[in-house]
Amino acid sequence: MKAASLPRASVTPADLTITPRDRRFGRDEATPRWWHGNDPVASALYNALSATFPLGEAFFVESVRKFRGGADPRLAGEIAAFTTQEVIPSREHLAFNRRAADSGYDLTKLEERVTARLALLDAKPPIASLAATMALEHFTAILAHELLDDPRHLAGADPATADLWRWHASEEIEHKGVAYDTWLHATKSWPRGKRWKVKAKVMLLVTRNFVVDRTAGALDLLRQDGIVGARAWAKLLWYQWVRPGMFRKIAGAWAKYFAPRFHPWDEDDRHLIGDAVAADTTFRKVRRAV
Numbered sequence: 001m002k003a004a005s006l007p008r009a010s011v012t013p014a015d016l017t018i019t020p021r022d023r024r025f026g027r028d029e030a031t032p033r034w035w036h037g038n039d040p041v042a043s044a045l046y047n048a049l050s051a052t053f054p055l056g057e058a059f060f061v062e063s064v065r066k067f068r069g070g071a072d073p074r075l076a077g078e079i080a081a082f083t084t085q086e087v088i089p090s091r092e093h094l095a096f097n098r099r100a101a102d103s104g105y106d107l108t109k110l111e112e113r114v115t116a117r118l119a120l121l122d123a124k125p126p127i128a129s130l131a132a133t134m135a136l137e138h139f140t141a142i143l144a145h146e147l148l149d150d151p152r153h154l155a156g157a158d159p160a161t162a163d164l165w166r167w168h169a170s171e172e173i174e175h176k177g178v179a180y181d182t183w184l185h186a187t188k189s190w191p192r193g194k195r196w197k198v199k200a201k202v203m204l205l206v207t208r209n210f211v212v213d214r215t216a217g218a219l220d221l222l223r224q225d226g227i228v229g230a231r232a233w234a235k236l237l238w239y240q241w242v243r244p245g246m247f248r249k250i251a252g253a254w255a256k257y258f259a260p261r262f263h264p265w266d267e268d269d270r271h272l273i274g275d276a277v278a279a280d281t282t283f284r285k286v287r288r289a290v
């Protein structure tokens with residue numbers, strides 16, 4: 001094999017531990033309809049994200065596990081821990097989505113949109129699903145980083161729900177390299193050019209669908225609050241792109257994905273996990289993947 005086509009080695013930190021923390025959030029009381037600072041726009045955007053998690057994370061797990069054959073023991077262990085770290089948050093977001101439904105929102109259209117997007121991948125080879133998972137895991141990791149790094153994103157939120165988001169964000173950072181390392185393993189015989197082309201093309205598609213679908217989902221929820229038309233668009237776009245501007249703030253980290261030698265652990269941001277969960281001793285550590 002020529003040097004130019006040698007696979008990029010993983011740079012996942014040698015001392016990384018992926019620790020699924022089995023916790024439950026907000027089960028004892030109703031979650032306010034506008035749980036995020038009594039703001040329908042902020043609540044709509046986070047609710048639109050949460051609506052995707054149960055279906056999306058099941059898809060991530062399935063996509064990664066298809067390629068675990070032949071993985072070295074370390075990667076095999078990380079895939080098992082990743083599986084658990086996706087399954088438990090899915091359970092909690094499902095419970096959260098039920099509370100959103102209890103408060104009067106209908107999430108059906110949002111869930112149908114996710115199902116339709118995922119169905120398109122059924123007709124493609126499994127490596128396409130792994131590439132989509134890798135791209136979406138980059139998205140969740142950079143969203144998680146920004147969420148934990150700037151407390152303004154969850155300022156004013158219902159405390160139990162804010163805890164749910166911070167906990168999930170911490171685990172997304174912790175396992176951010178797993179889908180990527182599985183991709184490196186699955187495509188180790190590919191030329192570097194082909195690898196980059198597929199990775200970049202899928203990221204562009206995923207980005208378009210992510211922004212369009214989450215925006216459509218949030219607009220659907222705002223419509224249920226009687227906020228429609230130009231007013232809904234203006235408020236939502238302001239929230240997404242200006243203040244607090246989550247989408248704008250992750251743009252630089254998003255672009256790094258296209259660097260030929262990118263790896264999610266080029267930036268070690270584990271200090272954010274420590275801040276979010278270190279003080280919490282109530283969780284039950286899960287030893288084995290479910």
Ligand SMILES: [Fe+2]
Pocket residue numbers: 057085086089168172
């Ligand atoms: Fe997750």
Ligand SMILES: [Fe+2]
Pocket residue numbers: 086137140172175
């Ligand atoms: Fe994840």
